[in-house]
Amino acid sequence: MIKRSFAVAALMAASLAAAAQGCPDRSSYEPSREIIADMQRIVAPTGVQESYKTRIGGIDQWLNVRGQDRDNPMILFVHGGPASPITPTMWEFQRPMEEYFTVVNWDQRGAGKTFNETTPPESISDTIHIQRYVDDAIEVAQYLRQRYHKKKLILVGHSWGTIVGMNAALQRPDLFHAYVGIGQAINIRDNERISYDYGVEQAKAHKNEEALRELASIAPYPGNQPITRERIIIARKWPQFYGGLTAYRDDSTYFYRGPRLSPDYNDLDRCAIDEGNLFSLGRILPEFVDVDFKGVHEFPIPVVMFMGRHDYTTPSQPTEAWLRQVKAPYKQGVWFERSAHMMPWEEPGKTLTSLLQYVRPLATGEAAKTP
Template identity: 70%
Template sequence: MKTQALLASLLLALSPFASAAPECKDTSSYAEARAIIEDLGRIVAPNGIQESYAARIGGIDQWLSVRGQDKNNPILLFVHGGPASPVIPTSWQFQRPIEEYFTVVNWDQRGAGKTYALQDPESYADTIHIDRFADDVVEVAQYLRQRYGKRKIVLMAHSWGTIISMKAALKQPDLFYAYVGIGQAINVRDNERISFDFGLQRAKALGNAEAVKEMEAIMPYPGDQPITRERIIAARKWSQYYGGLTAYRNDSTYFYRGPRLSPEYGDCDRRNVNEGNVFTLGKILPEFVAVDYKPIREFPIPVVFFLGRHDYTTPAEPAEQWLKQVKAPFKQGVWFENSSHMMPWEEPGKTLTSLLQYVRPLAVDPATAAH
């Protein structure tokens, strides 16, 4: 596997977007294809909305993309993974059908994507903490409610985003109709152990001596040693090669190269994603590996988990067990039988139908429901 891909996927489905030239001039040969995708994705419905802009969130400017066919639909805030792996560059691959039923807001978090380039990241380097990210989720939700005249919004998160979004929902549940966790992280050390064991078992079963040698060199994993970037890279390499990131595939090229065709991201933006990865990872890693939501026994709002049957990036088993024991106003686990970690990309049809079946009915105000 390529070193760049390994580095970029060391946490939760990071994206190794292609770097631009050092001077960062947009020279992509994909301009014509981008233009076609952009034209297809234009919101032309009379009551639709399509806008991108910077908003002041958490003391800095942060980038938002808002798209939907009907402003009267509920707002769905999609909190991306990573950390620092924005959804905007690949949202064109799966999002358009969802926009018929929700106004979808994608947000580049502090240190990520377009937000990374809006101001000198060193000016907020000391704010790269899980609590600050969770407070940003709350502030984005409050901003969206005020700007678009909504009482509440739906909070949906993927991978790393589930860590900060669960904390935000616990902090201020009154902002949200429901919480949807995709590739939900509950206990990071449990995830690392399950992921590593899967990769080692597959390598032994398939007689991959190279993989077995590499993985046995860091055993026991994670054990009692610190979970460093280098150990994570070594542990994740083979679990993802054997389909733990995208089911039935030993790579995820569709995702890694998808940003090249993004109507919203140019070459310079992709370079900023890479730089944002590096900027964020070292600062957040100690807090990330200590994450543990297992003690949480009550959740204040409806909760839905999308669980990838083959997910060995954030394995579904701990999330399933947590969901079984938690008390919540409503809870539902939805299994994606042909997905690993990248459910919206792998099974976009099931993503849409699951949102319509389990989540859209929750996004109704009592006064509206009475009519």
């Protein structure tokens, strides 16, 4: 089965399969979840550990807030997908970050726990637009500033979340110390072409006739034809099989099955991940394929890009090129040599040290360290 990722069609494929299977009972995992929950408890008197819903953009949306010290800089993490929340797998990598940052994970409209709050889901069908997500992100940031007494936040986007996050930073730079793009999307058509070419190259190198036949069936890709759901499924399947989602792996089981062990998600929440994918992706695809930040030549706040050397889901070459030409108060590119698209999960240590070296000083008033 094709797996979930920023690749919109791959997400759709997983969603269709999950919808057909129904919502399985994972109660046998509960003893393991209890251990993880205990390990993750914030016990420091200065800390914060909260999970709650609040009214954002006219609907109830879920926030998860964790950190060892409320006085630390606050990160607003904008997840990928769309509709692929980080909360159910944050236990895999986030704990060390919480010693230096208060980290907020937000289940966006149509995603995870927020999807389950929206009854019926069709009531928000007309709101599934990029600008609505951007407006939500800005409203979340304003809410967090007020509730936690923060002048500004650090805005971090991953994958699809970089589209939302980058737009939010451009529209309301006053809310943020800095913007961090992880697996940044700059131009979707460029991404599709680079990813596809990598898939063809790897299929030839491995003499994979099945892959070559499938990839040839949509050539030239993307070409001048529309990027449809059917074409993108084939285009993304093989680059991800050859390590373009998680480096050196042909699958990312740790991520897809990780929610089973999450103490923050019950069975209905876990099933809502795929249901939210299915609900959101077809509605957002026409806007998604037209995303293009190449015309942004000035960025109003410090910008840091985390780039996976092996990322062929949102390839890093366009991000590197964009970063070279953009004018910003501060800019930094950080290469993750052993990662593809899933950098926080693949190289959690480097994720933390890079945030400490290049980003935290921007929020604390210290001079950011240069390489």
